[in-house]
Amino acid sequence: MAPQPPSVGVIARVILAAAAAASVAAAAPPIAAPKLTGLWSAKMRYGPDIRGSLLLTRTSSGWRADIAGFSVQVVAHGRTLSFALPDRRASFRGTIDGAIIHGQWIQEPSFTGGVAYASPVALRRDQSGRWTGDVQPRQDTATYFLPLTPDQGGGYRTFLSNPERNQGRFDPIHRIELDGNSVRAIGGRTGQADHLLATGSWSPDDEMLMLPLHGSSVDFRRDERIASPFYARGREGERYRYSPPPALDDGWAVGSLESVGISRSAIEAFVQKLIDMKPEAGGSQIHSVLIARHGKLVLEEYFHGYSRDQTHDIRSAGKSFTSILIGAAMLNGVPIREDTPVYRTMLGQLPAQIDPRKRGMTLRHLLTMNSGFFCDDNNDEAPGNEDNIDQQTGDPTLYEFILGLPMDRTPGSRIVYCSGDALLAGGMLRKLSGEPLTDMFDRLVARPLQMGLYHLNLTPAGELYTAGGGYFRPRDFMKLPQMMLNGGTWNGHRIVSADWVRKSGAPLYDLSPQQQFGYFWNSSVYPWKGRKVRAVFAAGNGGQIAMEIPELDLVIAFNGGNYSEPALFIPQRVLVPEDILPAVN
Secondary structure: OOOOOOOHHHHHHHHHHHHHHHHHHHHOOOOOOOOOOEEEEEEEEOOOOOOEEEEEEEEOOEEEEEEOOEEEEEEEEOOEEEEEOHHHOEEEEEEEEOOEEEEEEEEOOOOOOOOOEEEEEEEEEEEOOEEEEEEOOOOOEEEEEEEEEEOOOOOEEOOOEOOOOOHHHOOOEEEEEEEOOEEEEEEOOOOOOOEEEEEEEEEOOOOEEEEEEOOEEEEEEEOOOOOOOOOOOOOOOOOOOOOOOOOOOOOOEEOOOHHHOEOHHHHHHHHHHHHHOOOOOOOOOEEEEEEEEOOEEEEEEEOOOOOOOOOEEOHHHHHHHHHHHHHHHHHOOOOOOOOOEHHHHHHOOOOOOOOHHHHOOEHHHHHOOOOOEOOOOOOOOOOOOHHHHHHOOOOOOOHHHHHOOOEOOOOOOOOOOOHHHHHHHHHHHHHHHOOOHHHHHHHHHHOOOOOOOEEEEEOOOOOEOOOOOOEEOHHHHOHHHHHHHOOOEEOOEEOOOHHHHHHHHOOOEEEEOOEEEOOOOEEEEEEEOOEEEEEEEEEEOEOEEEEEEHHHOEEEEEEEOEOOOHHHHHHHHHHHHHHHHHHEO
């Protein structure tokens, strides 16, 4: 049957609709030309330039170090060797241990964070009187993405994505305006009216958009890569198929999901969900997820350009490493105990005018964040919150500043989240051991856990920052809860006592109605198949989670980039109970 022509009424309605649309189009402001439409990205590299092969040579006249074109004298004190490069660009400290020199490379403070890091170096003797090894400092980089979409006002809707530090949270750009060769970034934080954030430039000849961000002039170029790390798996629409993790020389046994009683189809759907998450301002950004059960690593997936060989900032999850370091020191004879007094340890002689409440403060109070200091990290008025500790310049060790803080309660009476407690606990360990904490961490924790490359955050005085901020490879980060699940051992090597594991993960105090706290370890209860199971975990800003669930013989680890925004809680509050646990049989 042939199609019938439209009626006169239908034709009239079409004509009227077309006229109305033309009228609206004439009245609306013109949409900007699509010259900037699309994804723009920039990669900034700030060094450090000194890296690569390090050569230590011993001759009759002494020791000498060679690296990156520098040749400097080495200072030797017994088995300890140290040297510094000109202009304090880097330094090294190591200890001779047979045919190996175990050391720490201290890089210059980073541009983006302003702090220095210590990285492990193992120098091996390759001939008489000569040791060689590879120096791999933390690379100081910043990646930025701007997805630009035309709006009705002639500008472009956008948001700033920065996986390393989530700078878009602090530079909340909502709109880009182009006026000739001038670029205006408009935006504002939640609750603020949009306003001018920055003024940059547009170079049509080079197709380059420049904006000043985080103290640098950032040059954006159109991102036309087939696989851009702006998307979880390089581009939209990628389909996921599971494959088991590879076996590497890092101590992990590996297996398949099915071999440990985890549903493959459920986990495939979970990972696909992560891949399909749309990049958006404030949205969840997962960089890695790993799962192990019955001691076998069975899932290892990375997103947004991250990989197993890349170290990731674990933020306050490093406090749990501090707990393990203290427990390992106890096991190895360092005279520190839970009832060790804080002030007598740090000062020796107590000041006559000391607050009486400080006299009874012990290490246990610090481990459980019950010191009594006015130091709540979530209280802008607290003189001892982490920002105030980091921003003060009078005490590079940080310990004297913390000891001088006022009290706002009796030790042990109430828990508050206080990074100062973790820092001072590290100060006590340093005082009583007489050993640099970076060296102790490598000797008692990192090497027994068969860790590869890592970078430890340092205080201005060059000591380990025991409140967190270190960078670890995801497979190494996940060894922390696996060691806890093993009762304090890793591959047969005891690192802490079983009693220390029990106390560290115990739900001693309530941080919130849903979350408890032990010795720098968090815990929560999850529903699972009609009953409750308790999880013990290290947690850090941005979505850093390393979790054990003993009843299920299960370990889960996440790294993420949601620094200082609510989405950081999505891994432990949403993904674990709703996606992972239902897949476990």
